[in-house]
Amino acid sequence: MMSGQSKNISFDALVVGGGIAGGEAALNLATTGFKVLLVEKELSIGGKMIMLSKVFPTLDCAACITTPKVSEISRHPNITIYTSSEVGNINKIAENNFEATIIRKPRYVVIEDCTACQLCEQACPVSVPDQYQYNLVGRKAAFIPFSIASPKAAAIDIDNCILCGACEKVCPTNCIDFTQETEEIQISVKTVILATGFKLFDPLLMPRYGFGLFKNVITSMQMERELAPTRPFNTVLRPGDGKVPDKIAYVLCTGSRDASIGNPICSQICCMYSIKQSQLLMGALPMADVTIYYLNIRSFGKGFEEFYQQAKGMGVNFVKGKIGKIRETENGNGNLILRYEDINEGIVKEAEHDMVILSVGVLPNQDASGFFPKEELKLDPYKFIYQADSLISPARTSIDGVFVAGTASGPMDIPDSILSAGSASAEALSYLIQE
């Protein structure tokens, strides 16, 4: 459904992607006095970081860092945020002159009027898998995406809504509006920052690890949710039978450093987030044994090696081993047998664990490559956005006036994403003032 409604608005900068990099870049530009439009395809800004439990190597609470930042972005008078929105196309007319089409999907809730009282959520009879809890638990069709979402407002999942009207009947502010339609908005901007982030490897593409088939094989993002304060269960549990696990295995490099699945590069974050999770697990489940199966531990950043040694000191077991296959035990207890090559000993071994976490890798989000019908936004050999001068001017892309921030240009951790966003906003500022 497209309303055909068209607006024409001007901003200084368009930032595509409301994750930590896009948010930081938008904030830097806005604080300098420029008007920014921040476009986010999800219902909330905050990207993947807002969904994390803690960050490495400091073990600071991710939500405690992200929430004030997201709040600052949301309240900044120079930042306009469009959530549930995507870029249709961007055309460069001249230097400092871009025209873009933004597709704004209906939320069916007037954000400004919603008090996040959750009465609509309670009234909604529908239950579907909650994508923000990585399908570990259900959510309603009228729902607040997650407790620290920004904007903290309800949304209607229209694909799963039965149009019963229960949500509207209980809404005290009459903020639910089923007459909303998709809007196509034309905007003019002077510069563009692409902060479209990354995608996580889908382990269904590696059937030998049994993800999807064996319910106690989960992804690292699912474990991240289990460890977060806004977790889906009361504690860490196996999704297969609700048991508190006590022999947990991590399989590093799932979908990265593996040419056979088309991603030969290192994801740069999996070693450290797995070590972080292992430490959190040992805190949450003091009796648990945690084993990390790895090819190499790449603890290259500030404080990373000490963090790795700390995990060893806490009793995390590190096995240099390449996993060949994961299968379920035959006795029906839901445990899993990992068949692996012990690289140090050069022999094939098997080990039983009651839960396996696949440390899934970082993949490029190629959405941005389709934004520019008249210009060529180059991608690098691994399909991340090409950095025209990665040493001197890392935020520059193949199009003058278009800059890249964060993991859209390649795998990196949170501090590096924020640094990259600083670089992109500085380059964009320089481009804006040369007008």
Add this chain to the structure above:
Amino acid sequence: MEIEKGKTFKYLRDKREVPQQVKDQLKEFNRIKKAMLDAFKESDLTIDQLTQKLNMPKPEVVYYLMSLIKYGFVQTGEVDDMDEYFTYKLKK
């Protein structure tokens, strides 16, 4: 048609049909919810006991049970002596 504030769902209902799969999904959820809540009326249960009562696969029981906890119908009780499995009960 005239759109009345607070009843805008009627506007969309005239324009859009709810897919059969969505209706079926709701029926299935209501069936499982009723079966689970009825089972808990008799006694507090572990996931294993609930699985046997409902004759459902364990992963499905975990998913629906955790959803009912989230929606405020059920609450978590005590963990067993081995610290492995929790008991669940109706929220009062």
